[in-house]
Amino acid sequence: MARRQEKEKKQKPIRYFDYSLLFLIIFLLCFGLVMLYSTSSYYGSTRFGDTAYYLKKQLFATSLGIIAMIIVSRIPYRFWMRVSGLAYLMAFGLCTAVIFIGTEAKGQARWIYIGPLSFQPSEFAKLAVIIFLATIIYKTSKQVGDFKTLVKVMAIVLPVVGVVAYNNLSTAIIILGIAVCMLFVASPKYSHFLIVGGVVLAVGVIFIALASYRAERIQIWLHPEEYEKGYQTLQGLYAIGSGGLFGKGLGESMQKLGFIPEAQNDMIFSVICEELGLFGAICLILLYLLIIWRFMVIANNAADLYGALLVVGIMAHISIQVVLNIAVVTNTIPNTGISLPFVSYGGTSILFLLSEMGLALSVSRGIKFEVT
Template sequence: MARGQQTEKKKKPIKYFDYSLLFLIIFLLCFGLVMLYSTSSYAGSNKFGDASYFVKKQLFATGLGIVGMYIVSKIPYRFWMKVSSMAYLAAIVLCTAVIFIGTEANGQARWLKIGPLSFQPSEFAKFAVIIFLATVIYKTPQKMGEFMSLVKIMAIVLPIVAVVAYNNLSTAIIILGIAVCMLFVASPKYSHFVLMAAAVGVVGVVFISFEAYRMDRIKIWLNPEAYEKGYQTLQGLYAIGSGGLFGKGLGESMQKLGFIPEAQNDMIFSVICEELGLFGAVCVILLFLLMIWRFMIIANNASDLYGALVVVGIMAHLSIQVILNIAVVTNTIPNTGISLPFISYGGTSVLFLLAEMGLALSVAKGIKFEVN
């Protein structure tokens, strides 16, 4: 009996913290700020008389985001299950409000003005959808094998997808992608997703056909040289091609000097390719792959299904956004406004991305190992 008690004492559960993920987050944030300054200094000087204008605003948002990440990482992740429905409804209300009282910037009304600050509700919607869907799936795991259950869950998500798509089709695609990925991981029957993909494809074709400018984007994608609006795409490709293997050097990009419109936003990856070359671009992609790998480790070892689903949602968000951004910059898909996580300019984006990172770290802290 004494020996059994001694053995029991030797086995102590230790709490886990993913320092590898934290290092990747910090490194990407620092790299993003350096590249943002390099990319935006010319535009900042011309438009605002301050080469650091965009970096200062991004640094402020990043500081808030780091504080938010710390706070979220300290909150037990199961707390978000209690407020998930409220967060989802708030996201729908805020995204609807943008349609009627949204502030316009760069020709798009996607922001809500709160005093001196601008807030993009569609970024909050991604976070809300992740915690809400994780809650819904967690509460009905035995029904995930039924096709009608998948249809019902998708029907719950469609309102926010439709509202966001009114002003921001690219973000609506990301939200829909997050939902599909979370359902795919939770469902034991993958054949259901063939029918779902066919239905989404039909709806997508009809949706694109409703607006002439969406059809124009496809024409521009197929033949950017023949259209004036293909200018941004062509300049981005020139930047990628001129970078070569190791690039022209940090700060030496020519295309950022007014040739690529709003280079600090969606097209920043093309400047990375020009200044750091193929080598730098591959390194950035590898950093994102390492981050996705860490998410997979956390999801596989999460203490419960809810934690695993939350991390899968975060992983889906990051993966889809990175893939779509790089695909747009390289003209693999039609041009849509999708930022590169942690690197592109965008305060609301980095704020909620860091909140999601805090949530992933919170799930990681719930992992326990037994050591002798």
């Protein structure tokens, strides 16, 4: 009897929690805060008389994000299946509302102010689309290989992509990329994505042609030295080039002293390259790769398809955003406003990124290993 009980005890599944992912997130957050302070101290001092102005605001948002991450990680992830439709409708409603009542900044209305706090609905839309698409694909998993089902799912996502693209093309591209990645992973027929890719490319060309400022960005990308708006790109490249192999040292950047406009936002990677050099840039990229690897481990071992799809959506979001941000900073693609996850300044962004991390950790809690 004792041996039998001991055998049953040994065969009892052990619940898993990805502490490796949690450690990597905390490490990246700390690194991001250090680099944000280094990058933004000059702007904070000259504009607000406080070198830690941006750091304090980011710390507040990060604290809220960590609380959200802890709460979400303790909620069974299948709960989000019940509210996925509501989340999608809220995202669509908020992104539509921002067109009419949003506060304008830098020529684009992307924020809604609630008292002293600002909120960017497009950041919430990324998370809502991940939850909603995971639910739709999970419920139609047997038909997802059918081209008609693929088109229907894409058609469901397009309304949010459309309203986001009105003011924020870069975020719309990320949302569309998330949707394509999730469907690509779930679908057994990859040939369908050649057709979808061709259609998306054609629509993208037409969309760019409809607005002169979007077409102008292509010219600025090709010849930044010939346009006034290419100034930021050139200064970012100067920063990257002057950093060398090991950089000038933390806090020693020259380009952040007014040469790179809003360096703490989308162009923070160029300051990282200047201060920490190629070595620091590669270490940061490796850190992102480690996080993506942990997502892959969680997705491969998830208890069900729904959990795997959630993590795939989160992995797609982080991957696409990191690649696009670095590509913009290095002038590999035309300049557009895409932040570097966990590092760039942005309260709404860090709040929802950490909420996504909580969701991934919640899926990791559902993993069970049999011990024999």
